Amino acid sequence: MTKLNYDYEEPINNNAININHVSEDELLFLPGINRQLAKNIIEYRQSHDGFSQISELLQVNGIPSNLLRRIYADITIDSSSCSSLNNKKELINLNLASYDELCSVAGLTPNLVKRIIQRRERKGLFRSLRDLLKIKGIDYIILETIRPFVTVDDKKIRTSISYTSLNNLYSTLNRNDDNAKDTLLFISRLLQTLPNETQTLLLSSFPSHPSVIPNHTNKQNTFRFVSWNLQQLTNDKVQNPGVREVICRVILENNFSLIGIQEIGNKESLDSIVQELNNPTIPSIKNWPNRRHGKWKSITSDASIETLQTAEYLGFLYDESIGIEFKKASLLPFKTYFAQLPYITIFRIFNRLELVFVNIHLTTKKSNGDKSEEKKDEAKSLSVLAQAMKNKIEQKHVIIFGDFNSVPTASEFEALVKCNYSYVIQQNTNISLKEPQGSICIDNIWLSEEAKSLRNSGIIRDNLTNIWIPNGWALGGLVSDHCPIWMEFDLS
Missing domain, CATH: 1.10.150.310 (Tex RuvX-like domain-like)
Known part of the structure; x- marks a missing residue:
């Protein structure tokens, strides 16, 4: 039997199926293999005169390394197949x-x-x-x-061709990156050296997914909005193709047209996402089934908070082609109350209704270590915000959203409740690989009384990783420790 080049030996399984002879229906008995993956395996086998070794399955569209691990004990290639196949594939000197x-x-x-x-x-x-x-x-x-x-x-x-598994390759990368100050930047630059066909292999960890949120409504009258804290979205971070792939894939899978983003690390960071959506270079995005060619744009605030070490921005992505028109935007000048200024933006939707979106990343102002005073300051901030929306804004459909760093039932939100705002999200909104279901609800969307009738909402927790996003000293990390939270507006 052929050995798979993982860190452990392949166990002997006398009932293993030969992937050079197995039928499409027989492949369906393997764990994690659906009809489409079975078709992909058969098509690859036919176009390449069979498999020369088990790890060649990694080159089949939709077969990532973790799936190969699951099935490798149940598959084999007999020695006669290997010998004849390798004779057909002469190595280039x-x-x-x-x-x-x-x-x-x-x-x-x-x-x-x-x-x-x-x-x-x-x-x-x-x-x-x-x-x-x-x-x-x-x-x-x-x-x-x-x-x-x-x-x-x-x-x-050679009687067999050695093909280092992606897992072993990750170890090689880590051993040779001891002096790299920024693993994310290192990986980004490394991937940029690869030709397109190699990027297709390495970045196609996820097959095309159907829409996570079924869309049965009238598209001419509805649009979907999502809020997402992308956790220090710097220029270096967004250059990682794995990061761009996750962000764009979530947008395409779920038909989002307006995205409010917190924790933007550089004012130009959203430009790379816009470029990828309008002119894709990542194979999985470029070849997205039935991809609608939108006209994506972005707007980013001035620094909502700025220190000697860093600055943070708030921003939006929006698809102008479906009828979303940017009207105006400004940071609210409430430095007395907010450590990080809210970003108020007005969009006209379908040339019909103007909606006010207030993008916020709430951080507690320091007050000499007195936590009770910090709570009072935070509550006062929200009260001022609610009153400003009521007295200064002529539009009545107001959406206050973002990362509030507190559960929606906390006392500091009473100011919003008194102004007839209600929150949308009740589930946990944080996420980690160790705790994928999260532990706390800190991101939310608050609706004014006039906007409440528009709501249909949820949270996205699946498919937020990519093999090229760092996870400590390993790979396969999350794009952010916050989940995207969304709602659908029906303007019919």
Whole structure:
């Protein structure tokens, strides 16, 4: 049997099925394999003359490493299949191959091929594949991507091709990133060196999902709004394709048209999300089924809070193509009451109704360690905000939303209740890999009395990770420790 290159041995299972002979229906007996994945496996097998080893399943669309782990004990490839398949796949010798032959290797761009040939001519023959790491633009990911298809020894006949699993690759990355100050930035730059076909393999951890929130309403009269604290969304963070993939995927899956965002670390951070939505480069977003071509725009406040070390902004993404028109926006000038200023924005929807959205990240002002005084200050802030909405704003449909850093039943929210506001979200809104169901409700949407009739709401807790988002010293982390919270407006 073929060994799978994980950190442990493959157990012997006499009932394992041979993936080079199994039918589509038989594949459905494997845990986690649905009809679409079974079709993908069969299509890949037919187009590649079969599988040469089990880990090649990672190249099948929709098969991530965690699913391969679940099924690997139940699948096999017999030795005769391996032998015949490998004979059909002749390795390309880096020391002898022409320019065109090297260009045929998945993972090598024309520029990298030119550098390989230039180094070969200047330095002589390659002694090992690791010599490729000395070439500008070739890193550990590219090396492991091309390893199954190349060799430096024309006399060496392989009976199997070694393909390092993604899990082992993560370990390699971590060992070679001891001096990196920012793991997120390191991974982002590393991924940017890869050709598109390699990004497709590495970023396609999630198959296309159906809409998490069923949409049975009249699209001409409804739109969906979501609030999301994206936890220090800096320029460096948003350059990670895994981060952009999660954000854009959540928007597309759930047909969101207006997104209010807290904890923006740089004023330009939302530009990358807008660019990805309008002109996708990430394969899973670019190839999204039935993707509607919107006209996405963003607006970002001035710094709502600013210190010597950092600044934080509030902002919105919105799809102008469905009839959302930005009218005006401003930070509320209440520095006496708020440590971080609320961002009030007015949108005209379907050329029919103007809605007021107040984006807020509530942080308690310090008051010499007296927690009771902090609570009073926080309550006073909300009272001032509610009165301002009542007396200064002519529009009556007001939505106050964001990260309040407190449960909605806390006493400091009595000021909003007295002004006939009510909150929408009751579930926990935080999330972690250890506690995926969360533990506290700190994000919410508060509606004025006039806006209450518009509500249909919920929380999104699934599919918020990506294999290229750091999780401490590992990968596969969450895009934020806050869940997106949403509501649907019906203006019919």
